[in-house]
Amino acid sequence: MKSYEKLLLANKAWSQEKQAADPGFFEQLALGQKPEFLWIGCSDSRVPAEIIVNAKPGEIFIHRNIANQMIATDFNCLSVLQYAVDVLQIKHIIVCGHYNCGGIKAALSKQSPSLVITNKWLMHLKHIYRLYKNEIDALPTEEERVNRLVELNIIEQAQILAHTSIVQAAWHRHERPMIHGWVYGLSDGLLNSLITLHPDTEIDPLYQYDFQTEAAL
Numbered sequence: 001m002k003s004y005e006k007l008l009l010a011n012k013a014w015s016q017e018k019q020a021a022d023p024g025f026f027e028q029l030a031l032g033q034k035p036e037f038l039w040i041g042c043s044d045s046r047v048p049a050e051i052i053v054n055a056k057p058g059e060i061f062i063h064r065n066i067a068n069q070m071i072a073t074d075f076n077c078l079s080v081l082q083y084a085v086d087v088l089q090i091k092h093i094i095v096c097g098h099y100n101c102g103g104i105k106a107a108l109s110k111q112s113p114s115l116v117i118t119n120k121w122l123m124h125l126k127h128i129y130r131l132y133k134n135e136i137d138a139l140p141t142e143e144e145r146v147n148r149l150v151e152l153n154i155i156e157q158a159q160i161l162a163h164t165s166i167v168q169a170a171w172h173r174h175e176r177p178m179i180h181g182w183v184y185g186l187s188d189g190l191l192n193s194l195i196t197l198h199p200d201t202e203i204d205p206l207y208q209y210d211f212q213t214e215a216a217l
């Protein structure tokens with residue numbers, strides 16, 4: 001049997017198992033979704049969002065990309081964020097990175113001439129590295145430097161989320177969502193929290209939207 005055929009077979013077994021355990025499971029899900037969480041994670045196959053938090057279909061709205069980045073000019077990220085916040089009215093955004101991330105490692109290396117497109121995605125990580133260069137370079141091993149940038153990137157992405165008009169408008173009008181930055185350990189399967197931003201978090205004025213002025217206009 002081909003590897004992809006195994007997937008189709010596994011799907012059939014999974015569907016039957018779910019039906020047997022809960023006869024209305026799919027009919028109920030087909031009616032609509034009301035997830036409480038938006039997950040922005042790394043594409044790495046070892047960090048499957050629902051599996052590591054034992055979530056069921058319908059519980060988490062998911063966006064994954066290389067090194068769990070929220071890029072303010074990327075319509076893919078932004079569309080997911082806008083739909084999750086404004087339509088699904090999610091209560092929490094979780095940015096989840098992981099130690100030993102290949103994207104972070106690549107960002108700390110020279111640009112690969114064969115990956116001209118990927119380099120551009122990694123460029124944002126190089127900018128974050130430059131902000132914390134002194135702290136990162138002081139660490140003795142490559143592993144520690146990579147893992148520190150993994151953490152700083154998660155914190156940075158949580159803040160970038162708070163800088164978007166979508167999140168600031170939702171904080172101003174609905175006092176949600178909370179933003180969480182979590183890091184996952186590939187070697188122990190555990191999540192740890194690095195940052196939590198509440199809807200009343202003071203945002204750097206440089207990134208603030210001025211809703212008072214907007215209302216007066």
Ligand code: CO
Binds near residue numbers: 100103104
């Ligand atoms: Co990764």
